[in-house]
Amino acid sequence: MDNMIIKQHISRQFNNEMEQIRNKVLAMGGLVEEQVELATKAFMSSDAESAEKVIEQDQLINALEKDIDHECTEIMAKRQPAAFDLRMLIATLKIITDLERIGDEATRIAKMAMRLEGGEFYQDKYFEIEHLLDMVKEMLNGALDSYARTDTEELVAITAQDSKVDREYGSITRQLITQMMEDPRNITRALDVLWTARALERIGDHACNVCEHVIYMVKGKDVRHLSHEELTRTVNETSKIGR
């Protein structure tokens, strides 16, 4: 009987630890979402103060990454988890890497916002940048939401959105190149818009990676580098395993 109580106790403690990791990942995700939005809006409104805040806050994201990483490896060493628990820890290690990289992209955008000069030139492109921001925000939010609910239902739709992001990015690039050719005085500024669009496009890629890690966590299948059709089939065919 004593033995059973100890077992229950350990199992409760383990669940608490896993829950704590999940909560920290979601906190980190929330912060990263905030950073992406704040940086892009700072860029669009030439707001150096917000840009500076983004650059400062990046340290919080880095610290969270190291903290969560440490907790995951500690649990692996101490508890030797299997099945879903092991997959959740491995997926988490990978998800926080992608989140940290998204944070880096936000910082890159913020740095461009800091050195704005003649911010009026390309305001006609900000509509497209904002559209791109909305798309990647939605992807990131959906990915984190699926992680929280350990659910893959939305993930196929989110990863499908990535090709829309790529198309939008391609269209922004072509328009900017035309405008640069028409008036070469604006090249520096246009390049900043181009880098920002590219950073957002990369953020979309990282959000897709998060989706793939969640699919691995829930379904036990590695769907990286599959075509979208293959990914869809894998998600739909496999039922949840090893909980």
Add this chain to the structure above:
Amino acid sequence: MDNMIIKQHISRQFNNEMEQIRNKVLAMGGLVEEQVELATKAFMSSDAESAEKVIEQDQLINALEKDIDHECTEIMAKRQPAAFDLRMLIATLKIITDLERIGDEATRIAKMAMRLEGGEFYQDKYFEIEHLLDMVKEMLNGALDSYARTDTEELVAITAQDSKVDREYGSITRQLITQMMEDPRNITRALDVLWTARALERIGDHACNVCEHVIYMVKGKDVRHLSHEELTRTVNETSKIGR
């Protein structure tokens, strides 16, 4: 006695498995190095055939990533390793992610090589691109070498090289912008040179990440997001642990 023989057998098998993973990582690393060189040279010599080869070979890298990833998680689930072995597996999971991303950057360069038009325009920049290539190749090679030897001696010097890469990239960018302004007809081509330089700069970042993972593996210290001085101190102060 029988028991001891079984234990020895299991331990030998485990060592073989770890050795196999290490060899596969080094094979993947070798392929990635080859891809970076081939892609950049294809870009500089307008060699569409080599560029196509890079794009094709990227699948091999992706397959190796999935394969090694699968083997690492299998060993974690089956053998429940601790100390150095666990750190090696976790470091490996992260290293192959960086190697795969380096492969993606090589593919990006190759795609730009494929659509070369008027390849003569910016040949005067190729000298700098080649210099950048040499620097990041050296970093990547040193990082993989340290992984192979589970040794951190060279890693401080390699990560120090990254700021040289950043400076070189900054200098290429400024020169290209000036040239774009002088002759806007070359903007498209100049942008390709710029993206290539940026891809190489990113490859340098990934090589630094690999160094940090090797330091974690050998020294058990997470040195990410430290200043170069702090990293140097950590590497020098900590002796090898937990072998």
